[in-house]
Amino acid sequence: MPAIAITRGISSSFARALVQHAPASPIDVEAARRQHRAYVEALRTLGFGVIELPADDRFPDGCFVEDCAVVHEGRALLTRPGAPSRRGEPETLRAALSGLDGIDTIETMDAPATLEGGDCLRIGPRLYVGLGARTNAEGLACARAVFGPAGLEVIGVPIGELLHLKCVCSSPGPGHVLIAEGALAPATFAGVVAITVRRAEAHAANCVAAGGTVLIPAGCPVTASALEAAGYRVSTVDNEQIRRADGALTCLSIRIETGSA
Ligand code: CIR
Numbered sequence: 506m507p508a509i510a511i512t513r514g515i516s517s518s519f520a521r522a523l524v525q526h527a528p529a530s531p532i533d534v535e536a537a538r539r540q541h542r543a544y545v546e547a548l549r550t551l552g553f554g555v556i557e558l559p560a561d562d563r564f565p566d567g568c569f570v571e572d573c574a575v576v577h578e579g580r581a582l583l584t585r586p587g588a589p590s591r592r593g594e595p596e597t598l599r600a601a602l603s604g605l606d607g608i609d610t611i612e613t614m615d616a617p618a619t620l621e622g623g624d625c626l627r628i629g630p631r632l633y634v635g636l637g638a639r640t641n642a643e644g645l646a647c648a649r650a651v652f653g654p655a656g657l658e659v660i661g662v663p664i665g666e667l668l669h670l671k672c673v674c675s676s677p678g679p680g681h682v683l684i685a686e687g688a689l690a691p692a693t694f695a696g697v698v699a700i701t702v703r704r705a706e707a708h709a710a711n712c713v714a715a716g717g718t719v720l721i722p723a724g725c726p727v728t729a730s731a732l733e734a735a736g737y738r739v740s741t742v743d744n745e746q747i748r749r750a751d752g753a754l755t756c757l758s759i760r761i762e763t764g765s766a
Pocket of ligand 1: 522523524566569571572588591622623624669671672750751752753755756
């Protein structure tokens with residue numbers, strides 16, 4: 506079965522996306538759409554079969570599909586986003602998920618639990634869940650109830666003021682984690698080799714990877730060299746407009762795993 510990625514187009518309301526801090530320059534929706542199209546092509550080059558859902562103008566943040574569903578080995582959890590304006594988004598993914606081969610169950614979450622996929626990082630048999638403004642202890646318990654029986658150890662990671670755990674870390678491949686310098690306690694990921702991303706390129710700590718190739722934001726040469734030194738091929742995509750809405754690379758897709766990382 507090929508690896509699948511689900512994406513959703515950039516809505517015409519994207520300029521009203523949630524932001525922690527107003528961007529230095531306003532979002533250019535057309536430029537963001539061009540960058541999103543390049544991202545979808547990059548996913549295809551990485552080997553993903555991409556299911557492209559149309560933009561939904563009701564949801565300014567709707568392109569950030571990762572936050573709305575967590576999928577592992579046939580189990581999908583439609584989340585309850587911590588951001589109230591995003592609570593309607595997860596159900597819009599149900600049809601796409603239920604149409605996929607290999608998805609056996611689709612679970613949902615009830616208040617007061619909140620969880621966003623940007624807080625969920627799986628590395629091998631562990632699912633790390635960031636605990637902050639978007640994901641709470643009840644959300645963590647829900648993830649544990651859904652994915653624990655599938656063999657994952659679900660571990661909470663306090664993230665303070667960060668938007669999401671994966672703003673500062675992600676896995677480029679088996680046994681490796683990229684971590685933005687100084688962002689997390691060194692012992693956070695036991696038994697995994699950390700590749701440190703310098704502060705000037707901190708946003709490159711969020712990557713999408715498949716089969717030994719790692720997609721990182723354009724303009725991060727030090728991180729690219731570090732990944733190459735660790736044995737990876739590196740591909741880049743410009744996501745500057747997406748970052749203006751606090752987005753990164755992982756958040757633009759739900760990648761349905763077909764192997765173990
Ligand atoms: C939000 O604040 O919800 C969006 N503007 C950005 C979400 C980014 N999601 C992610 O990194 N997983």
